[in-house]
Amino acid sequence: MKVCDCVAKQDRDGRRYYLNIARKIIVVATSLSMSLHLQELMKCQALLQTAVMAKLTSVCSFKPEGFRVTKDMKKNFNDQGYILVKGLFDTEEMKNLRTVFENTDVIKDHGYTVADGQGKNVRMLLWNHPGNDVSGQISRCEKVVNTCEDLLGGEVYHYHSKLIYKDPFTGGSFHWHQDYGYWYHNSCLFPDMLTVFIAIDRCAQSNGCLQILPGSHRCGRIVHDAVHGQTVANTERVCAIETVYPKAYVEMDPGDALFFHCNLLHTSSGNDSADRRWAYLIAYNTKANNPLVPHHHAQYTPLHKVPDSAVRECTNYNDFTGKGFLDPTSPDRNELLQKQTKCEK
């Protein structure tokens, strides 16, 4: 039997059993230097990779009238650890958000860079409170906050937000991690937290879109270590989990939003393309999970929700009062970043 046949068969007849056999055959064939055609081996590996790639199944489209989390969406979130809402923000809303980051000095004033250990740079700005500019309206608008509350089952507050900007060719990667791998150390006792990843630019495999292991949140928090300035999930564990919950690429259009559980394993590659990849990430915690000890992110602070129309109507692009940026010019910066490396995002 050809190795490829074996891989193809696993696709038809049952994912894990045949997949493991195929993997073993490749390893054994390689180690015994069997007269396996190189082409055959490569074809086999390509098939294997396609075979283990998961499809995104927890996907819905935003409908402006009375958008709420349905039973199915909640079940999908519980089973898969995420829901992808296509078109949560429209072109006009995204244009309004872009104005904040593109037409002001906010990135120059508050942005900072962390090397990813692979020759590229992760660049971001981070703030702890929503504020009143367009980005604040987004993190307080009902279609986002109500969705988080329905998914987590209780009142939420803004834990922090980030702009992550992966520049063409130089934008860095994020190693495999769970957000709760960081937040656990902030004395948040329960994994009742989530992140909303909003695509500002098209996010594709070529420019370093998010990659997730759907369902992996059910494994609970796994051990993380500090590697290359990031908090990284144990590699062997991630590999093992990947055989059970194969990887999916989360390709998104501007305005799409991924709501994902804080124990969902995720990563993203560097940007190897000429296309910018900017994303706005908002982290929410539940009121009932207020961190035991105050730290560098927000303690419970009531969130003043705004109607969805506020995002489009907002004309505040540059008054950032009260946002509490992580200050890259502060003398405490190194200490802050070290802290961040250890236990925050």
Ligand SMILES: O=C(O)CCC(=O)C(=O)O
């Ligand atoms: O923006 C990305 O590609 C990933 C960001 C991320 O994983 C995070 O901030 O937790």
